[in-house]
Amino acid sequence: MKAFRCGxxxxxxxxxxxxxxNEILAEVAQHARHDHGLxxxxxxxxxxxxSAMVPA
Structure with missing residues (x-):
């Protein structure tokens, strides 16, 4: 398990x-589209x- 903070x-x-x-990357892609307009x-x-992911 890993963790990532968008900030x-x-x-x-x-x-x-x-x-x-892979789960984080998929969620981040959706978040980037919906919340950051990418x-x-x-x-x-x-x-x-x-690079910013850390062990959870």
């Missing part, structure tokens, strides 16, 4: 995610999210 990549966002790496999640952002 570690997008300052001011309090959303958190817990699960496997039509697509750039590869650079995926890399940042992966």
């Amino acid at each position: 570690d990549v997008v300052p001011g966002c309090a959303r958190t995610f817990t699960g496997t790496e 039509a697509e999640v750039p590869d650079a952002l995926v890399t940042q999210v992966r």
Whole structure:
């Protein structure tokens, strides 16, 4: 299990995610579309999210 805080990549966002790496990436992609207005999640952002994940 891993955890990710969106605020570690997008300052001011309090959303958190817990699960496997793939589960988190899927949830983050949906969150980025709905809450941050991104039509697509750039590869650079995926890399940042992966780097910011910590053991849960």
